[in-house]
Amino acid sequence: MPEPHAPDGRTPDDGAIAATGMGGAMDLATSEGATVESSPGGPAGGPADKPRSLWSDAWRDLRRNPVFIIAGLVILFLVIISIWPQLIASGNPLSCDLAKRQQGSEPGHPFGFDGQGCDVYTRTVYGARNSITVGVCATVGVALLGSVLGGLAGFFGGFWDSILSRITDIFFAIPVVLGGLVLLSVVSSNTVWPVIGFMVLLGWPQISRIARGSVITAKQNDYVQAARALGASNSRMLLRHITPNAVAPVIVVATIALGTYIALEATLSYLGVGLKPPAVSWGIDISSASANIRNAPHALLWPSGALAITVLAFIMLGDAVRDALDPKLR
Numbered sequence: 001m002p003e004p005h006a007p008d009g010r011t012p013d014d015g016a017i018a019a020t021g022m023g024g025a026m027d028l029a030t031s032e033g034a035t036v037e038s039s040p041g042g043p044a045g046g047p048a049d050k051p052r053s054l055w056s057d058a059w060r061d062l063r064r065n066p067v068f069i070i071a072g073l074v075i076l077f078l079v080i081i082s083i084w085p086q087l088i089a090s091g092n093p094l095s096c097d098l099a100k101r102q103q104g105s106e107p108g109h110p111f112g113f114d115g116q117g118c119d120v121y122t123r124t125v126y127g128a129r130n131s132i133t134v135g136v137c138a139t140v141g142v143a144l145l146g147s148v149l150g151g152l153a154g155f156f157g158g159f160w161d162s163i164l165s166r167i168t169d170i171f172f173a174i175p176v177v178l179g180g181l182v183l184l185s186v187v188s189s190n191t192v193w194p195v196i197g198f199m200v201l202l203g204w205p206q207i208s209r210i211a212r213g214s215v216i217t218a219k220q221n222d223y224v225q226a227a228r229a230l231g232a233s234n235s236r237m238l239l240r241h242i243t244p245n246a247v248a249p250v251i252v253v254a255t256i257a258l259g260t261y262i263a264l265e266a267t268l269s270y271l272g273v274g275l276k277p278p279a280v281s282w283g284i285d286i287s288s289a290s291a292n293i294r295n296a297p298h299a300l301l302w303p304s305g306a307l308a309i310t311v312l313a314f315i316m317l318g319d320a321v322r323d324a325l326d327p328k329l330r
Helices: 012-038 054-063 068-082 120-156 158-172 176-184 194-217 222-229 234-246 248-270 282-290 300-326
Strands: none
Touching: 012 054, 054 068, 054 300, 068 120, 068 194, 120 158, 120 194, 120 234, 120 248, 120 282, 120 300, 158 176, 176 194, 176 248, 194 234, 222 234, 234 248, 248 282, 248 300, 282 300
């Protein structure tokens, strides 16, 4: 007996099969959808890839950079001994014995004695404190002052930008060492603060130029224009949108400049206008040992080596940070 046909020409079994097939497909789609939703990381079921920021990407690159690791370990060691020099040097840097002047190393005094009979090892260790203090404080002061002045000039432009540009030109025309000889020669204090103030006074124009250029570049981006169109205030645009995207070049330059400021402090102390005795400084020890370099070269070698290693460590650190934060080098 012929099977009854539906109005569209299909048999009831065909409709059942079609319905079953559609249901199976729907069940399969539902199960696949549930599988996809339950595994946001993809078919492998791993964690989802999240977009990394500039800072997280830079930190990942820095952790894999052996130059950064070596420089960071050296700087960490220098910071520790500058805070707690008694951990590795139990003597007094101001205790001297003229009977041992210019003598070589002996048990308990591995670096020998200088021209005044002072222990070179103890003075080299304690000399890190003033050098690190001057470098860090001067860098922080220069970065803050230069960033604020340069950032405001680059953001507002116009008259204030022109005034700041002319002022920075005047400061750039002053030789740093000559300025230190003139300004610090009238200061009688033997603390680090006059030297830090001098470095901040003559060092901020460089950071100011860097910050100004970074802010001018950042404020032209689309997200800043969108924030301005939505009615964001100047302070909000500076703090939330421009500063986080313009601070990377400032950090790079400031990190490299830190080693330069340590060398500048030693230079000024060597010339007699920086730190003055009884302060302990690598520059002071290098100055006093240079007169007796033929009879006691060890007194000049160790503080000079400590100064060179410190400056090199900060320069290497700055180069590594620059490579990590500059997207053009990727």
